[in-house]
Amino acid sequence: MKYKTVIGLEVHVQLASKTKIFCGCRTNFGAEANTQICPVCLGLPGSLPVFNRKVLELSLKAAITLNCTIAETMKFDRKNYFYPDLPKAYQISQFDMPLAVKGYLDIELNGGNKRIEITRVHLEEDAGKLIHTQKESLVDFNRCGTPLIEIVSEPDLNNPEEAYSYLKKLKSILNYLEVSDCNMQEGSLRCDANISLMPQGSNKLGTRAEVKNLNSFKAVKDALTYEVTRQQAELEEGRKIFQETRLWDDTAKKTISMRSKEEAHDYRYFPEPDLPKFLIQTSMINDIKKSLPELGHEKKDRFVKDYSLSEYDADILTSSKAMAEYYERCLKILNEPKEVANWLIGPVLSELKNLNEAFDSIKLDPRELIEMIKLIKENKVNVNTAKEEILPEIIENYKKTADVLKEKDILQVSDEAELSAFIKQVISENEKSINDYQQGKKSAIMYLVGQVMRLSKGKANPKKVKEMLEKKLEN
Numbered sequence: 386m387k388y389k390t391v392i393g394l395e396v397h398v399q400l401a402s403k404t405k406i407f408c409g410c411r412t413n414f415g416a417e418a419n420t421q422i423c424p425v426c427l428g429l430p431g432s433l434p435v436f437n438r439k440v441l442e443l444s445l446k447a448a449i450t451l452n453c454t455i456a457e458t459m460k461f462d463r464k465n466y467f468y469p470d471l472p473k474a475y476q477i478s479q480f481d482m483p484l485a486v487k488g489y490l491d492i493e494l495n496g497g498n499k500r501i502e503i504t505r506v507h508l509e510e511d512a513g514k515l516i517h518t519q520k521e522s523l524v525d526f527n528r529c530g531t532p533l534i535e536i537v538s539e540p541d542l543n544n545p546e547e548a549y550s551y552l553k554k555l556k557s558i559l560n561y562l563e564v565s566d567c568n569m570q571e572g573s574l575r576c577d578a579n580i581s582l583m584p585q586g587s588n589k590l591g592t593r594a595e596v597k598n599l600n601s602f603k604a605v606k607d608a609l610t611y612e613v614t615r616q617q618a619e620l621e622e623g624r625k626i627f628q629e630t631r632l633w634d635d636t637a638k639k640t641i642s643m644r645s646k647e648e649a650h651d652y653r654y655f656p657e658p659d660l661p662k663f664l665i666q667t668s669m670i671n672d673i674k675k676s677l678p679e680l681g682h683e684k685k686d687r688f689v690k691d692y693s694l695s696e697y698d699a700d701i702l703t704s705s706k707a708m709a710e711y712y713e714r715c716l717k718i719l720n721e722p723k724e725v726a727n728w729l730i731g732p733v734l735s736e737l738k739n740l741n742e743a744f745d746s747i748k749l750d751p752r753e754l755i756e757m758i759k760l761i762k763e764n765k766v767n768v769n770t771a772k773e774e775i776l777p778e779i780i781e782n783y784k785k786t787a788d789v790l791k792e793k794d795i796l797q798v799s800d801e802a803e804l805s806a807f808i809k810q811v812i813s814e815n816e817k818s819i820n821d822y823q824q825g826k827k828s829a830i831m832y833l834v835g836q837v838m839r840l841s842k843g844k845a846n847p848k849k850v851k852e853m854l855e856k857k858l859e860n
């Protein structure tokens with residue numbers, strides 16, 4: 386490798402407050418266009434912004450957890466630019482006195498941990514949204530004034546995989562803190578990446594390109610990988626890299642030059658005259674520190690230790706706060722950590738995937754799931770019947786396990802007399818397999834068990850059938 390890759394990320398996070406940053410308008414996603422607006426977020430003359438305290442709390446939670454130094458005094462500034470989705474022609478942001486600076490985030494890589502420095506965390510308002518149709522361009526101002534934090538990292542990331550790990554960890558933290566819903570499809574988490582190459586051994590950073598429009602973790606990885614190759618080819622050919630903003634085209638799988646990159650001074654920042662400076666009280670910071678929840682990676686370590694789970698299982702179970710909490714609610718009813726983990730990671734997750742639902746929206750009562758697992762343990766239904774007949778009903782149709790059992794004829798058959806009839810028939814019809822078995826090919830028994838299962842329409846107790854078959858064939 387002739388060049389070293391240098392990547393810094395700017396992540397915009399929509400905070401999970403019910404109302405906007407400087408007015409009382411709601412922030413519901415998907416509301417009818419221009420129904421969540423008022424004179425303040427439309428920037429009408431004479432209206433004045435009022436800072437939302439909940440927004441301060443949420444942003445502090447994030448900044449404290451990212452190990453930042455919190456400002457004693459912060460102020461807001463106007464960032465001036467014209468765009469049709471920005472009715473005020475400026476965005477209220479923070480320039481030289483942001484909420485927090487100098488933090489870090491430790492990421493896990495295959496070769497161990499790496500510390501990524503965080504330059505700053507600042508508050509700002511979002512702009513509206515343009516909707517382009519074939520005939521016209523429309524504007525929806527609902528998103529104007531939606532509270533955001535921008536988390537800026539130092540250029541400490543050295544390849545697309547590291548950028549991916551950083552985002553994954555950041556998202557997990559914000560999810561566990563409940564600072565944001567982190568829904569990338571709805572734009573709650575947006576990422577811009579600065580990327581440049583420098584000759585190995587050099588200490589002078591190369592010219593960087595900024596890549597925008599990265600709407601998924603995969604897009605971040607793909608776009609950065611593309612940029613490494615593109616910039617390398619440019620440098621090899623002796624051409625210059627331009628400081629510019631490039632757009633990721635997820636369909637064409639390439640970045641496209643959008644405009645030359647503007648500098649901070651182009652925006653003519655100046656202090657927002659309608660908002661005072663804010664003193665952030667130490668008592669507020671301390672209260673928030675005391676209220677911080679257990680984070681994903683902490684929960685993962687505890688799951689491995691307390692429940693003897695593998696790293697892999699613990700990683701999946703703690704991949705969302707909703708799933709981790711659900712798991713522990715199940716364990717309160719049935720203390721079988723491995724068994725419950727297997728059900729959640731396997732059949733429950735794949736059932737949710739079929740329904741195209743995230744764990745956050747699961748409506749399955751943990752008691753019903755445990756009820757089903759108990760039926761298996763008590764030999765009342767077998768595993769496959771539970772997976773195929775019970776699980777879909779209790780997840781999709783919110784039925785109770787006991788009701789499914791009443792409605793369907795699925796009770797497991799363990800009665801010897803009843804099973805004997807099936808076994809007799811299978812033995813009479815499968816001479817070859819029986820010979821194989823008696824000549825030492827012990828695996829042949831599984832075929833015979835399968836035949837009994839088929840005859841019983843899946844209801845026979847497979848363990849019992851195997852025992853009975855073995856006894857019969859030994860004689």
Ligand SMILES: [Zn+2]
Pocket residue numbers: 405408409410421422423424425426427530
């Ligand atoms: Zn408003």
